[in-house]
Amino acid sequence: MTTATPWIPFIDPLYAVVPHLSQWWFLGLFPMLVAILVVYRTVRLPPSSSLKKIFISSFWAFLICVVAVAVICLGLLLFYHVASRHLSLPLG
Amino acid sequence: MAATTANSQSNPKEYVALVLGWLVPGAGHIMLGDRKRGIIFMVFIHLLFFAGLLLGGIRALDRPRQQLWDYAQMVAGWPSLVGNMVRPQVIKEDVAVIRKPDGKLQKLHHPPDFAPQVQEVATTFCGVAGMLNLLVLVDLFMWIAAGEWAPVTPSPGDAT
Numbered sequence: 001m002t003t004a005t006p007w008i009p010f011i012d013p014l015y016a017v018v019p020h021l022s023q024w025w026f027l028g029l030f031p032m033l034v035a036i037l038v039v040y041r042t043v044r045l046p047p048s049s050s051l052k053k054i055f056i057s058s059f060w061a062f063l064i065c066v067v068a069v070a071v072i073c074l075g076l077l078l079f080y081h082v083a084s085r086h087l088s089l090p091l092g
Numbered sequence: 093m094a095a096t097t098a099n100s101q102s103n104p105k106e107y108v109a110l111v112l113g114w115l116v117p118g119a120g121h122i123m124l125g126d127r128k129r130g131i132i133f134m135v136f137i138h139l140l141f142f143a144g145l146l147l148g149g150i151r152a153l154d155r156p157r158q159q160l161w162d163y164a165q166m167v168a169g170w171p172s173l174v175g176n177m178v179r180p181q182v183i184k185e186d187v188a189v190i191r192k193p194d195g196k197l198q199k200l201h202h203p204p205d206f207a208p209q210v211q212e213v214a215t216t217f218c219g220v221a222g223m224l225n226l227l228v229l230v231d232l233f234m235w236i237a238a239g240e241w242a243p244v245t246p247s248p249g250d251a252t
Contacts, residue, residue: 014146025209028147032217035140039224042132043231051128 037061106236113232115169117225120232133228141171141221148214150179161215167222167229 038058045054083089106124113120118134121127144152153175155162165172192198 025213028143028210028213028217031143032140032213032220035136036220036224038136039133039227042129043227047126047129051132054132 033065034058034062037065110229110232110236113229114167114225117169117221117228120229124232124235133225137168137221137224137228138171140224141165141168141218144214144217144221145171145175147217148211150175150182151211152214152218153179154211154215155179158215161219164219164222165215167226168218169225172218172222 038054041058041061042054045057109120109123111120112123116134117137118130118132121130121133123130153162153165153172155176162172162176165175
């Protein structure tokens with residue numbers, strides 16, 4: 001028996017509509033990264049900078065972050081693979 | 093940043109802009125004439141905050157359980173203030189009762205459909221929106237304190 005609360009958009013807006021969202025929670029990090037980088041680059045660049053310059057600068061910063069994360073993740077995956085398969089380290 | 097400290101006289105309007113910048117992210121810059129950057133701050137900080145609310149609902153603002161995140165979210169201004177006022181009206185008692193396999197009833201402090209990862213991302217969205225507004229406020233304060241508030245006047249070196 002479960003006293004489940006009825007779906008109210010204000011309480012369970014997206015998760016109730018897309019229940020498997022919890023498996024893709026990390027995709028939410030991308031819009032957050034975009035917002036952080038745009039605000040950060042806008043603060044760093046001089047006030048007279050053009051919109052185009054701000055967004056191009058943010059885009060490059062975003063690409064650098066994504067590539068850096070991909071390289072780190074691939075490196076870690078490779079490390080775990082080698083350590084667990086070939087070196088028999090107990091890494092789970 | 094080519095301007096010098098020519099205008100070191102403090103203007104009350106600038107400090108009103110700081111308070112307004114806290115209440116409505118980006119509004120401080122707009123009030124002082126830096127409309128372009130103010131609109132960027134306003135749009136992105138509000139989008140981030142409301143994306144958090146869209147993901148996790150009103151529970152993304154969870155003052156009783158996540159006090160530290162609440163402090164960060166409060167810096168985002170009116171969305172957090174209004175959300176914290178609305179939350180107790182929407183969620184009267186945030187608990188659920190389930191029957192365990194042995195037949196006993198158990199009181200949960202989260203609803204049965206609670207998704208921890210999504211809730212955490214949602215809370216983080218709103219908290220980061222607050223922290224970004226803090227960055228924007230620091231930017232505003234630095235300009236005001238340096239007496240360099242002439243953001244609409246481009247200098248030749250900044251054009252490239």
